[in-house]
Amino acid sequence: MTTYQVDGFEFAGIAAGIKKRGGLDLGLIAARGGAKVAGVFTQNLVRAAPVTLCHQRVQAGEARAVLVNSGNANACTGEPGLQAARDTTQVVASALGVDPAQVLPCSTGVIGQLLPTQRIAEHAAALVQALSPEADAFSEAILTTDRFPKVVSTTFDTTLGPARLLGIAKGAGMIHPQLMDGLPQATMLSYLLTDAQAPSEALRRALIAASKHTFDACSVDGDTSTNDTVLLLASGRRGEPRAGALEAALDEVCRELARLMARDGEGAEHSVDITVTGLASDAEARQVATVISTSLLVKTALFGRDPNWGRLLAAAGRAGVPFDPARARIQIGEALVCDQGMATGGDAEARATAVMQAEHYGITVSLGDGPGRFTYTTCDLGHGYVDVNAGYRS
Amino acid sequence: MTTYQVDGFEFAGIAAGIKKRGGLDLGLIAARGGAKVAGVFTQNLVRAAPVTLCHQRVQAGEARAVLVNSGNANACTGEPGLQAARDTTQVVASALGVDPAQVLPCSTGVIGQLLPTQRIAEHAAALVQALSPEADAFSEAILTTDRFPKVVSTTFDTTLGPARLLGIAKGAGMIHPQLMDGLPQATMLSYLLTDAQAPSEALRRALIAASKHTFDACSVDGDTSTNDTVLLLASGRRGEPRAGALEAALDEVCRELARLMARDGEGAEHSVDITVTGLASDAEARQVATVISTSLLVKTALFGRDPNWGRLLAAAGRAGVPFDPARARIQIGEALVCDQGMATGGDAEARATAVMQAEHYGITVSLGDGPGRFTYTTCDLGHGYVDVNAGYRS
Structure with missing residues (x-):
């Protein structure tokens, strides 16, 4: 796999014993210098606990980390599930030295089982220690039934020269959009990271526009997940995007990620x-x-x-x-x-x-x-x- | 299989060389003494030629025969397909000695191929000659991917003693209801035959009511067919149904046929x-x-x-x-x-x-x-x- 980096972000992916079959299952994106953020989330009425918490925290428009586990969706887990999402982001926030409210949780995996919070707590220090500018291990740690990691990168013009847009996604099953009142719905876990500078409201508008014709226009099995989350983070290390440049880059990256998810549809050959x-x-x-x-x-x-x-x-x-x-x-x-x-x-x-x-x-x-x-x-x-x-x- | 009969109807099923793999593929129900009739049809915008013709002919409220072929849906065949439906019912009407307008066509099988009308014409005499009071061969001749024939029978009270309701259906795939404005949609080929006496408008009302909670409430694969047809015919050899008796019998027979179709869903085990x-x-x-x-x-x-x-x-x-x-x-x-x-x-x-x-x-x-x-x-x-x-x- 080609190694991609984007200024202002670090990545980690480790094995924390969450997946039954073993392998990398805990991932972290850190923006220690802070990042503006926007997100779109599943419209399924049955929302996983991390989606509820992530949605709340994204409203502030700023974040310093995204904590992702695979192997367990933390969905249909009631109040204990919400507490588990709070606890695990808390312990990783401590290890990172940031405010827990700026750590965004995501989960993917089996529905209806309690998250093994103790295992995540035990691995928090190792996770932070593993942070590096390379996204390879992170892109693998978020996979479930996927056969391959999905990473797409492009560049676009800003007032201070070229910026990068890096997209990392997972998704192979339980993938289908469900538009409500024209609002797009994310249909997978997808992280879009740029070093350009943009306020969170601009990120939100651009993300909604791009999702509608890309993530929301792909399906593997018609089943909309309880955990779908797309986050767009901007570290602000480069300039402000030239008119339409961020939108075009998002369209390109999201379209390719959506196509990769269909290509990686469970058992799919085409x-x-x-x-x-x-x-x-x-x-x-x-x-x-x-x-x-x-x-x-x-x-x-x-x-x-x-x-x-x-x-x-x-x-x-x-x-x-x-x-x-x-x-x-x-x-x-x-x-x-x-x-x-x-x-x-x-x-x-x-x-x-x-x-x-x-x-x-x-x-x-x-x-x-x-x-x-x-x-x-x-x-x-x-x-x-x-x-x-x-x-x-x- | 138990042999069922219903007064006023004869049945035939023969091999006419329509199915690629051979076997019974041409069926006939004859009501030489005439029968009142009602029907419900697919709401798919792409309607097979026999559905269009059958729908037109059912409006008259009376019929003397139903001609069914399996192995070819005569769908997406344009004007030549309509002509094929007219021609084949014409030749069977001649053999039966009835008005072609009282012969109702149905087809099921592959979409987009022209019906081999010559084969049906060559077998029309043999088909009529094979007519008998027993429905066994007919119930097999209408099958496509089905693993077993679907025949259900019950009795109900009329003013002149008990009447029979016999239901014969085929359906294993491309089965899914699609309600439009509360009007039920048939989702398979299904023939409901009774020797009770009832005007076609009463048959229509009873059929719509029964379909809504039975045929329209079963699915194999979510795909609505271009050929779905349910016909209810009454030969009038018995009395008029006691209040609610026909409705209850229809509900029972249609529900069981719907369940048999789900049970026979392509590859299904449950x-x-x-x-x-x-x-x-x-x-x-x-x-x-x-x-x-x-x-x-x-x-x-x-x-x-x-x-x-x-x-x-x-x-x-x-x-x-x-x-x-x-x-x-x-x-x-x-x-x-x-x-x-x-x-x-x-x-x-x-x-x-x-x-x-x-x-x-x-x-x-x-x-x-x-x-x-x-x-x-x-x-x-x-x-x-x-x-x-x-x-x-x-």
Whole structure:
């Protein structure tokens, strides 16, 4: 893995005995000099304790650390769960020498089991001692069923030269957006770190805008987590972003992280961009793209590399959005497999089958000549998903 | 299989070479003396040609035959598909000596391929010749990925003594209701035949009422078909139903057919009734029960016989219905695995695991003390579903 650094942040990842199968499971991001912060969180009514506490603490707009454990979600754990989130951030805050209110907690793993706070307390000093400018161990410590760490980096212009935006995410299952009143919802743990300078309100606006078309437009299994959290922190070591520069960088990094999560979907072999065009509005196109992207029959056909366009069209037809099926055109890669709502023949399907061998490809479903357009990222669903989820807790 | 008969109806099922793998694939129900009829159909915008034609013809309120083929859905086939539905009902009408407008077409199978009308024409005479009072061959000829035929029978009181209600259904995949404005949607091919006497409008009202809590409350994979059709035919050989008797019989037969379809869900090993209670209204309870029943994480946990109640609660939390997670109680069979939103311990989970070995069992998710209550039938999702659907067309 390439090593990425971003000025003003240190990282650590260690094994604290939280995961049943062992391995790195406790991570820390430290911004000892302080950072402005913004966050978006799951809209699931069942919110894990760390989400509640993290959401509260983010309101202050400043943070000095993010404490993440994998292997245990600390969700459905009631008041003892909240206390566990407070206690573990307290003990790490002491080791770091910062105010506990500036330590943001995140958890991911099994639901309904109490967090082993004692193990985290015992490892707090080692965790702080492990801090370094390199994010490698941290990016591994936050993983659960993920097969690979997800780290993306870019640069953008500020008033004082180039700044970096580093994105680190985990997410492979229980991943699906659920928009409420236009507010985006984070669908994974994702940390976006920049050395640029920006007030927390600007960070919040930029984060919401970017999430809506990236994190909120990807799905592995349609299940929205109790623990989804996206945090954007700015250390302020560089200048203020040039107009639109931070937004563009966020869009790029969040889009790639979302694609990596779909690519790493539990058991998945492909990530697929489903683009719906020709509807009356982007919102309608989004609705249809979401239904297609979460259709089990579509996802199993993607797994089987079967250009079964009838399933794509049937899924579109149940999305509750008006269109004329007789005008439908479906392209898999460049292969036009359906025109005017009907099959185009075996040659196009053979070309589509070839496209569907790729790790990443696109499908375009055109349903009219309206201006509405949206792209949603999904993955195939096969035996690996069943294997991971039929016995996750055992 | 027990042989069922119902006065005024004859049945046939033969092999016409429509299914790639061979076997019975052409079925006929004949009511040569005529029958009153009502139907409910898929609300999918992408409607198969036979659904369009069947819907039109049902409006007359009378029918003399139902022609069903399996192996080809005649969906996404444009005007040639409509012509194929007209042609095949025409040729069978001729063989039967009835008006083609009184022959109702249904198809189920692969989407996007033209119906082999010539094969059906060649077999029309043999199909009519095979008619007999026994439904066994018909109930097999309509199957696709089903592992077993679905036939349910009951009796009810009429003004002239007992009448029979016979239900015959197919359905294992692409099964999911999609209610629109309170109108129920059929989610499979299902034929309900009675020898009682009733006008078509009374049949329609009774069918809609029964479908809403039975067919429309079961799901295999969340995918609504392009071909769903439920027909209720009454030959009138017996008297008029006593008050409420037909409704009760329909409720019983449709509920059992829905449960059989969930039980026969592609690759499924369990059918599970998910009952949600304690919400403000039945509609809210239905919404939550539907989301839980179609959650991939829930369905794979059912497959793994894992009493992972956190997934049930997390699915409820994303349903868009208000409740207090801290009051949630979850029972698997009689085992209380979650109380006040938290785990009750390993003993209850062990008892729940024992319950989850059964072919059929119930789960109750209680989310408050409101009067709202709804039961939805689902099934587990495992490797069999992937096997069936990753290579369905090959």
